[in-house]
Amino acid sequence: MKKLEDWKGIWVFVEQEEGCVAEVSFELLAAAKQLSLKRGGAEVVALLLGHGVKGISPDLLAYGAGRVLLADHPSLEKYLPLPYTRVISRLIAEGRPEIFLLPATSVGTDLAARAAIRVHTGLSAHCTQLDINSRGELMQVVPAFGGKVMATILCPKHRPQMATVRPGVYRRGEPCPTGGIIEERIVEIQPEDRRQKVIEVHWEKKPARSIEEAEVVVAGGAGIGNGEDWKWIEKLAETLQAAVGGTRPPLDEGWISEEQMIGQSGKTIRPKLYIGVGISGVIQHVVGIQDARTIIAINQDPNAAIFQSADLGAVADFRKILPLLVEELGKK
Numbered sequence: 143m144k145k146l147e148d149w150k151g152i153w154v155f156v157e158q159e160e161g162c163v164a165e166v167s168f169e170l171l172a173a174a175k176q177l178s179l180k181r182g183g184a185e186v187v188a189l190l191l192g193h194g195v196k197g198i199s200p201d202l203l204a205y206g207a208g209r210v211l212l213a214d215h216p217s218l219e220k221y222l223p224l225p226y227t228r229v230i231s232r233l234i235a236e237g238r239p240e241i242f243l244l245p246a247t248s249v250g251t252d253l254a255a256r257a258a259i260r261v262h263t264g265l266s267a268h269c270t271q272l273d274i275n276s277r278g279e280l281m282q283v284v285p286a287f288g289g290k291v292m293a294t295i296l297c298p299k300h301r302p303q304m305a306t307v308r309p310g311v312y313r314r315g316e317p318c319p320t321g322g323i324i325e326e327r328i329v330e331i332q333p334e335d336r337r338q339k340v341i342e343v344h345w346e347k348k349p350a351r352s353i354e355e356a357e358v359v360v361a362g363g364a365g366i367g368n369g370e371d372w373k374w375i376e377k378l379a380e381t382l383q384a385a386v387g388g389t390r391p392p393l394d395e396g397w398i399s400e401e402q403m404i405g406q407s408g409k410t411i412r413p414k415l416y417i418g419v420g421i422s423g424v425i426q427h428v429v430g431i432q433d434a435r436t437i438i439a440i441n442q443d444p445n446a447a448i449f450q451s452a453d454l455g456a457v458a459d460f461r462k463i464l465p466l467l468v469e470e471l472g473k474k
């Protein structure tokens with residue numbers, strides 16, 4: 143029986159697609175570095191799976207990893223649950239990390255749940271904050287009951303302490319030259335892991351500007367009512383050179399893509415300016431805009447909850463106000 147003290151270091155799963163690292167992986171390296179400072183300088187390890195991806199390693203070292211653990215194999219070229227879970231759980235059993243962080247993306251959430259079961263530990267999904275308590279345990283903060291309660295979850299008896307963290311919660315750190323090491327591991331894929339294969343890959347069309355990086359975000363909600371009127375959100379965004387975001391209903395309607403949904407199960411954003419139009423302001427959305435510097439809300443209902451979070455508000459029908467705004471701002 144391994145003692146809890148035998149588990150050391152903070153591991154980060156690096157999500158990559160064709161050698162292009164997802165931004166959230168750099169964010170998690172920054173989070174791991176912060177936790178490491180509170181955990182007596184625990185080693186930060188980037189766990190990199192793929193095929194022909196060794197070239198990514200220097201970037202991972204520069205952005206916070208002290209060591210890159212590399213598993214390179216043709217079967218790991220694209221994410222597939224079975225081989226990835228096998229490799230990850232073996233590496234965990236051998237390397238015994240105290241903390242293991244994964245992104246709360248489709249790949250990360252799928253892999254984290256499978257790996258946690260294999261290595262007999264717990265998992266907190268979609269964390270919005272991580273910290274270390276006085277006993278050195280990982281505090282995993284997750285919004286619960288629609289964001290009304292922030293639950294702090296601990297995993298006192300099992301290791302690793304596993305959490306998925308939402309993209310946009312942490313910021314990528316500054317790169318610094320480092321002398322970290324790259325360790326390659328031999329990968330054994332079992333015949334039963336080859337039951338899954340990728341037949342075809344479809345790339346989703348990316349929005350022109352990313353809501354996580356934009357300084358200005360114009361977001362629309364169910365109040366926009368139809369796809370035809372959604373063009374006013376896009377026009378205003380274009381005029382302000384802003385990114386377009388939205389709430390869940392516009393995603394369900396197909397007016398925005400998943401990349402553009404803001405909130406508890408979407409993205410956390412930190413723009414200088416957020417303009418929310420036809421959005422009621424329920425907590426599941428508002429948790430994603432808390433760090434916006436200025437919030438402007440346009441809603442025809444004076445009692446809409448969004449006004450409680452807003453710095454400026456207009457009680458108005460967007461059909462009247464947006465054309466005027468687009469015209470006036472367009473002149474400038």
Ligand SMILES: Cc1cc2nc3c(=O)[nH]c(=O)nc-3n(C[C@H](O)[C@H](O)[C@H](O)COP(=O)(O)OP(=O)(O)OC[C@H]3O[C@@H](n4cnc5c(N)ncnc54)[C@H](O)[C@@H]3O)c2cc1C
Nearest residue numbers: 363364365389390405406407408420422427442443459460
């Ligand atoms: C587990 C869970 C997770 C969720 N995660 C998210 C998430 O990440 N992000 C998210 O956004 N939602 C999320 N939701 C959904 C969330 O609960 C709300 O249903 C959603 O955010 C409501 O979106 P809305 O404000 O656009 O729509 P509504 O609540 O329907 O509000 C529409 C608003 O438009 C206003 N309006 C109507 N017509 C006009 C007009 N002509 N001019 C101006 N204003 C007008 C109305 O007054 C109203 O306030 C989640 C729900 C659950 C259960």
